Amino acid sequence: MSQEPPAGPTAEAHDGPPEPSSIATRAPEKAKLNLRVFVPAALGIVAVTLWAMLAPTRAYETIVAIVSWISKNLGWYYILTATAVIVFVIFIAVSRVGTTRLGPNHSKPQYSLFSWTAMLFAAGIGIDLMFYSVAEPVTQYYGPPSGPGETVPAAEQAVVWTLFHYGVTGWAMYALMGIAFAYFAYRFNMPLSIRSALYPIIGRRVHGAAGDAVDTAALLGTIFGIATSLGIGVVQLNYGLLLLFGVPEGIGAQIGLIALAVIMATVSAVAGIDKGIRRMSELNVLLAIGILVYITITGQTAFLMDALVLNVGDYLSGFADMTLNTFGFDRPDQWMMDWTLFFWAWWIAWAPFVGLFLARISRGRTIRQFVAGTLTVPxxxxxxxxxxxxxxxxxxxxxxxxxFGQTAMNTPERAFYSLLEQYPGAPPLIAVATFTGLLFYVTSADSGALVMSTFSSTIEDPRRDGAIPIRIFWSVTTGALTLAMLLAGGIFTLQYATIIIGLPFSVVMYLIMFGLYRSLRFEAAQADSLGVAMPGALSGRAGDGPPRGWRQRLARAMSYPGPKQTQRYMDTVALPAATEVADELRDQGADVELTDGPVDGVGVSQLCLTVHLPHERDFRYQIYPVEHATPTYAPRAQSTDDRYFRLEVCNLTGSHGYDLLGYSKDQIITDILDHYERHLAFLHLQRELPGTSAMASGAGAPADWSTDFVSSKEHSG
Known part of the structure; x- marks a missing residue:
């Protein structure tokens, strides 16, 4: 059954063409607190926090009992879910829809590859990498899941198991959520929330209780996942301060560290992505690389290179076996609970947080680029x-x-520093490592506060974040939950709580895969419609237009029109052509809307012809002015202005990339009809797809493309 399209964002959402008549009059809407998500999530977290603080022993025993049951009865489910996510994201990346942009067709990436991967890495992996990079291999060496420990084979597999737990499986979960967030927000102008990804399945119900429940589950998973990482960071940094300044280990110092991190994270979250999170992430990565290079050079370099190559080979050769290994006969339930199940649940809990953050920084990249970068670079x-x-x-x-081995296994928070103590220049090395760990700690906390403020708000503009007071609230609440879990049993309580909270959200991940698959089928149908459109379709595209005299073609090629000339063309050629088509469509019984109006800050108008199709995706043909700097090689007669305009043809998913300016009225009419015929062919193809999807009727609403076109202009400058 087709659904009615949801309410879309404002004209300032930067995701699609704006309604012309509203460009200059509609003001940006601020993010609003969604009490239906915020209240139950906040009450649930406060309740758990108070329970853990007031009855720590009882809380620990209850959590352990629940996790033990999950480990024995649902371990297979976690393993299967992780495998399904890997297969799905790789499948859509290598398929034909992998070239689909996470944004309008003309959008460009906002951040450089280094800045993008730095923020991705710092948000997706926290201080726990420093914690487990030493503690887990040593622990796996002494107690592997199968076979005897303290042997050379156990040592070879110890690092491979650690790589497996931090490998592409978890990053595939991040990629899935990031694709879903960015695709629906930036391509269909829907809110940047998990509920948008479920629109192809349940339609307008995403705006009701079902959508609120999904966002609440994501918010709870996020805060427990972040609290786990922060709890690990607190105990590890506490030991680092003991080595540097003699600060004793204990809850007093840990409270101080939590308070410091909350303050730093709050300041960074309030500053936003560009001013706070990006700069801290880049510094974080550079310091981590410096420590890595120092250890490699001052250690046994030849051995480390040999071992690295060996680890890569063992990881690649054993990946499939480890991915589906449930240890059905050996039944090392405690090992599975402490390691694989914990890590998979942890990745699941972090997936909505990191996925939304990735979506915020990945606009303009293709699905294939996004998946390749997410699975490989970090x-x-x-x-x-x-x-x-x-x-x-x-x-x-x-x-x-x-x-050293016993210390690393029995007090894992000391493992990393105990290793650094054995290298030359240990004191300054430990100081740098402590500062790096603090940055890891803060970049996870500030990104989390930013994302949780988005989850608990109603934000139509995907480029906006939650209000500053809400960011502060979640930053402080995360610190309080971390402290409560540490009081209730330390790191293990945090780990086990993460396994529990990751279970319900894993169901949401299956729904997201299903909804995303349905929507991407329509992308494929839209591409197929290009080949089955009526003869002459797309004849208005650059290079394929109706016959033009050679002088007309040359004059058009040599023309760099300024704002006045462009506006005159819009008034005397483009608008009359669109008006004739609109009038004829109305005479044929179609529900047609033709609007025109100025683009704010450009000085040239744009027009939008929309044919409303009941229970189907509307047809839209838009002519949008795109400003460029006049090139130095432009003829003097055409370069009286330092800027010139292209009139690009756009539809619901972005610009088609060709310039209409200079076409005659008949040629524009032909181009409009070509696109309309192509749209009808698309509707025919998508009707033949199995199953139904609310995306068939369209989603979102027009929005302002100015940011994407400015980005394009800067790239072509």
Whole structure:
């Protein structure tokens, strides 16, 4: 059954063509607190926090009992879910829809590759990487899931299991959520929330209780996932301060660290992505690379390189087996609960948080670029980091330093620093590592506060974030929850709580895969319509237009019209052509809307012809002025202005990339009809797809493309 399209964003959402008549009159709407999400989530978190603080023993015992049941009865489900996500994201990346942009067709990436991957890495992996890169390989060496420990084969597999838990499986979960967020927000002008990804399945019900429940589950998963990472960071940084300044380990110092992190995270979250999070992320990555290079050079470099190559081979060859290994016969339930199940639940809990953050910084990239970057770039760094630090630790244990091994296994918060103590220049190295860990800690907390403020708000503009007071609230609440869980049993309580909270959201991930698959089928149908449109369709495209005299073609090629000339063309040629088509469509019984009006800050108008089709996706043909700097090679007669305009043809998903300016009225009419015939062909093809989807009737609403076109102008400058 087709659904009615949802309410779309404002004209300032920067995701599609604006309604011309409203460009100059509609003011940007501010983010509004969604009490139906905020109140139940806040009450639930406050309740858990108070329970853990007032009855820590009882809280710990209850959490352990629930996790034990999950481990014994639902371990297979976590394994299957992780595998399904990997297969799905790789499938859509390599398929024909992989070239679909996470935004309008003409959009460009906002951030450079380094800035993008730095923010991705710093948000997706926190201080826990420093924690587990030494502690897990040593622990796996002493107690592997199968076979005897304290052997050379156990040492070889120890790092591989760590790589597996930090490998592409978790990043595939991030990629899934990031694609869903960005695709529906930037391509269909829907709110940047999880509920938007469910629109193809349940339609307008995403605006009701079902959508609120999904966003609440995502918010709860996010705060528990972040609290786990912050709890790990607190105990580890506490030991670093003990080594540097003699600060004793204990709850007092940990409260101070939590308070410091909350303050820093709040300041960064309030500053926003560009001023706060991006700069801290880039510094974070540079410092981490510096530590990595120092350990590699001052350690046993040849051994570390040999071990790295060995680890890569073992990881690649054993990936499929590890991915689907439920240990059905061996039944190491405690090992599964402490490691694989915990990590998969942790990734699931972090997926909405990191996915939304990735969507905020990935506008304009294709699905294929997004998946390739998310699965490879951060993991390559993780691969080298874990291999260098893990093998460095194992080398010392195999060399007879059992005391170090026992320390790393029994007090994992000391493992990383205990390794650094054995290198030259340990004090300054530990100081840099502590500062790096603090940045890891803060970049996770500030990104989390920013994302949770979005989850708990109603934001029509995907470029906006939640209000500053809401960011502050979630920053403080995350710190309080972290402290409560530490009081209730420390790191293990945080780990087990994450396994519990990740279970319900895993169901949402299946729904997201289903909804995204349905929507991407329509992308494929839209592409197929190009080949089955009526003869002459698309004849208005550049290079394929109706016959023009050679002088007309040359004059058009040599023309760089300024704002006055462009506006005159719009008034005397484009608007009359669109008006004739609109009038004829109305005479044929169609529901047609033709609007024109100025584009704010440009000085040239644009027009939009929309044919409303009941229970189907509307047809839209828009002529939009795109400003460029006049090139130096322009003829003097055409370069009286320092800027010139192209009139690009756009539809619901962005610009088609060709310039209409200079076409005759008949040629414009032909171009409009070509696009209309193509749209009708698309509607015919999508009707033959199995199943139904609310996306068939369209989603979102027109929005302002100015940001995307400015980006294009800067790239072509």
């Amino acid at each position: 993991f390559l760094f993780i691969l080298v980091w874990i291999s260098v630090f893990g093998n460095s630790a194992l080398r010392r244990v195999l060399g007879g330093n059992d005391e």
